[in-house]
Structures are given as C-alpha cells and as structure tokens.
Amino acid sequence: MLVLPDQIRNLIESFSNLPGVGQKTATRFALSLINRPVHELDAFAFNLKNLLSVEKCQECGLFADEPICRICASEHRKESGLICVVEQFTDAMAIEGSNRFSGLFHVLGGVLNPLMGVGPSEIAFDSLMERISKNNVCEIILALNPSVEGDATSAFIKDEILKRFHDKVSVERIGLGMPVGGALEFLDPMTISKALENRRRF
C-alpha cells in the first residue's frame, strides 16, 4: 500500500486544523503546494510566523500599528461617550464600513461559552468595565451576533453594567430584523418574529 511521505502528511495535519477543512481538502491543499517555487513556500511560511507580530490597541483591542489605535486617540470619537461592543475585529470593520457610527469600539475577542470553558475572564470583559468607569461613557451598544452565545453574552454584560453603573449608562442592542435586500419567503421564523417585534410607525 502506497502512503504519502511524512512531510506531506504533517502539512495535511496542519491544514486540517483550519476551520471547515477536513482530511480531503487538507490533502488537496498540501498536494497543490508540491510543485510551487521555493520563494512562494518561503513567503507562506514567513507570513504565518509574522502573525505573531500583529499588535492590538491597548484600549479597545482592535488591530493597530500604535499602542493606542487611531479611533481611540480621536478626541471627536471619545467625546461621543459611545462604545460599541463587538466580538472581533472584522465585526468592527463591518460597522465602520457603514459610515454610521462615530463612537469607540470594544473588541471582546469571543463570546461566553461555559461548555467550551469561556467565562468572563477569557474575554475582554473586565477591561470594558474599567473603560466605562474611567471614561465619560453614557451609552453601550451591544453588537454581538444573534446566536445563543451572543444573546447570553449580551444579557450578561447588560446585567453587570446595570448592577455596577445603575442609570448612568444606557445599554442598547443592535436592531434585529429583515436584512435590506432580503426576501421574506426565505427568512427564518426567528428573524421574522424579531422583525415583527421591532416594527416602527411608517
């Protein structure tokens, strides 16, 4: 029985740790790299190791080239008194892309998931509380994805803020409803029921 050489099997192992990649896809990836030029493999390996040099803003947790990112350093944004709490960098990217938000961000880096051992100390929860108490924050917008974990994390953060800061800080959650361009017939029942709840006078 023919078997693949160790070098290729090790690489397949590495690829199969990526999200959504099984043994077959990993094998395809590894074999596709076999005849690539040396400099391309070197660049790939360098880019992987270079990930370790990515730095995050000490305030909000967004990727940044400086210790404090441009958003956290902006007086205009600080004055808004608004913090939008997101799970990860790409969520903040999406919100910035809409050009409708001019407050600060706070990246949690995950959502609560007791089964996977993710509690409040595994996400950037304490630093959020600290930012609220030290700065002049009047409003928190929770923009976590609507999932079981996202909902539980939102509820937990809301309760903690109300407990610690009472009425000084208002907590809001990003609106749930029909996506623009969506088709009613293909929407799931949960989204439709949220869209009906969130109807507004027209």
Next chain:
Amino acid sequence: MLVLPDQIRNLIESFSNLPGVGQKTATRFALSLINRPVHELDAFAFNLKNLLSVEKCQECGLFADEPICRICASEHRKESGLICVVEQFTDAMAIEGSNRFSGLFHVLGGVLNPLMGVGPSEIAFDSLMERISKNNVCEIILALNPSVEGDATSAFIKDEILKRFHDKVSVERIGLGMPVGGALEFLDPMTISKALENRRRF
C-alpha cells in the same frame, strides 16, 4: 475605514492561492490562526518549508525515501513488464489500494494542456519513452482521468508508442463505465454511453 493589518493581509494572500479558496475563506483561515499558540504556527511554517525536502523516485516519479522507490526496486514487479501511467501520486495510491495491480507506475505529473502551456516536455513523457525502450515493457495501461485533457494526453501517448515501438508494446486504457455502487438515474450521458460501449457478455 478600518483595514486589516498588513501581516494578516499577506497571510490571506498566501491562503487564497490554494485551490478553491477565495478571499472570504482565506480571511477566515488567517483570522482563525490569530490566537493560536506560538508552537503551532511554528510547526505549520516548518511543515510548509519541509515540503521542499520531499523526494521522488528517479524511475517512476512516485514520492520515495530512497532514490529508487520500493515498487521500482521489486524484481517481481519489474518482471511483469507492465507500466501504469498516472497523472499524480494520489492516483497511484488509489490503484495500489485496489490490490489488483502488480506492475510498475509512471507518474506524468500533469496532462497536456496547450492553452496553459503544458506540452510533452512539461510532463514526464520523455522519461516514459526511455523506460519503455530500455526495459522489457510489453504493456502500458493509461490510467489518466477521463477529461478532455486526459483523453488528449492518452491519445498522444498511444500514438507516440505505436510510432516508436510498433507492435512490441500494447497500449490499453483503464475501463470506463458505471462505478460500482453508482445509480443509473444520476449518471451523466457520457458515462452511460461509455458503459454501453464497454458492455461484456454476461
């Protein structure tokens, strides 16, 4: 507008060169590696570079730890006078897995594709001709995938062998027909017509 740091964008670029991986999947792969432990990224990078140390049998082109692979070194297999021509290593693996072939292999490393600039000198064609002329080969089994390029490559190799070795070498192609466990209703018309052509007395 928020943009991803250069380090992450470079890695996305590397991932998006993999087959079937677009910008979105590459981004997902890159971001999933952000919080991985250092040793895991190091191992991944090492495994990539280590691909360069994979060696091939000088005779047949299969991956091998020795200059001549175990199959090419086997007297029993050499005596068969049979060479099975495949496109790549994994094809030979599949044939070995069937336990029904006891001849030698020859890995072309590709199929003819004039539009992509792949001619006979880009694949292991000359070395195949050399093996036939130097060794006691009586039969060539073409086991290339049934595609436009595979068919053209098979036809080209057959013509060349007949031209150079006349009746001394018989050229055969692996059988086309219904796969075992397949369902007629889902088969494409080409496969059905090949299966009808290749019918045998029962």
